[in-house]
Amino acid sequence: MTLLPAPLNCLFTEPTPSTLWTRHPQSRARIKFNIRPQQPHNDLPPGSSQDGDLKAPTESISRDLPSQGPRGLNLLPPARLQAHLNMRAHLRPRQRRRRLLIKKMPAAAAIPANSSAGTFVRPALRALDGHWVSLHQSQEERKRVMREACAKYWASSSRRAVTPRHVSRIFVEDRHRVLYCEVPKAGCSNWKRVLMVLAGLASSTADIQHNTVHYGGALKRLDAFDRQGILHRLSTYTKMLFVREPFERLVSAFRDKFEHPNSYYHPVFGKAILARYRANASREALRTGAGVRFPEFVQYLLDVHRPVGMDIHWDHVSRLCSPCLIDYDFVGKFESMEDDANFFLSLIRAPRNLTFPRFKDRHAQEARTTARIARRYFAQLSALQRQRAYDFYYMDYLMFNYSKPFADLY
DSSP states (O other), X not given: XXXXXXXXXXXXXXOOOEEEEEEOTTXXXXXXXXXXXXXXXXXXXXXXXXXXXXXXXXXXXXXXXXXXXXXXXXXXXXXXXXXXHHHHTTSOHHHHHHSOOOOOOOTTSOOOTTOOSOOOOOSSOOOOOHHHHHHHHHHHHHHHHHHHHHHHHOTTGGXXXXXXXXXXXXXXXXXXXXXXXXXXXXXXXXXXXXXXXHTTSOSOGGGOOHHHHHHSOOSEEGGGSOHHHHHHHHHHSEEXXXXXXXXXHHHHHHHHHHSSOOTTHIIIIIHHHHHHHOTTOOHHHHHHOOOOOHHHHHHHHHOTTOSXXXXXXXXXXXXXXXXXXXXXXXXXXXXXXXXXXXXXXXXXXXXXXXXXXXXXSSOTTSOOOOHHHHHHHHTTSOHHHHHHHHHHTHHHHHHTTOOOSSTTOO
């Protein structure tokens, strides 16, 4: 029996009953059951009627309901959930592989009444262990914190339209129906490798070189599709992003781009930074742009009249991925990358031999940027500069529930 996507209030304009015909997976006999859409609520996903000029074609969706419906929606009632679990054992392997991730949770857990985001479960039928429950609860808490921050500071976002600019950092993997928003310095190179393996473009993440990941053009961005393609994927694919503690991410970007030879960041950013913020800069420094110091870099970052624009490696996550406009189903953290990444791969039914790679993509001889290393760099700044840097990344700290990195910050 085909599982109907939920909730139906995303598909119908009025809560009127309808009938759906399907076929039993073995006997092929036609089966009829009634559908009663839920009452509409205000937590509409991108592409719904509140998103302005980007409205999903509801008439075509309600006419031809796919077997793989929108992800991140409401849970099944307990009775239907148990009946569905009993039925799953009879589904053919091919049907199980193509089945939408079922949004459900242990029966004892509470379901928020106004939640527009569903709950993931590993599709395999097995007992839930404590580690799985902990990862599941962590996801619910992260999404709750993110939604509350958006509701407080971006109250009008539900009425804004999704534009190609909002999805320009989102990469598409169609085989497993995944959308990944790239956050540089938060594991993005290895996540792109994983997407390429999922897409069948490589057999192993270890086989993919850095330049192939970033400059090969193997993965499509969501803004490469037309409006209908963007809306379809936003409403039916699993949307995920990975974030990192903002100060650590900033220091990681500085170490990567300014402490090593770089044919782009030195002449484009380095020369402008040195010319503006270093008194009596040498001709050699002004010619090459090499040797930028961390306090000079932070001066550039905090300058409202900065001499050169922002870059994705230190831009806000809230601006790169528009989490107040796009309802992400999964929010991972760099600090718990191994658990979060492999949990996500199990949720999308990735091949079991595919795990998230942990090798360092660039400057492998150097230690990864940690909280201790980040504090060493920020110790070069004044208390006022640290406060202003915290204010600069305040929304990222708030939305992703990172604590203040220094005790004297307010």
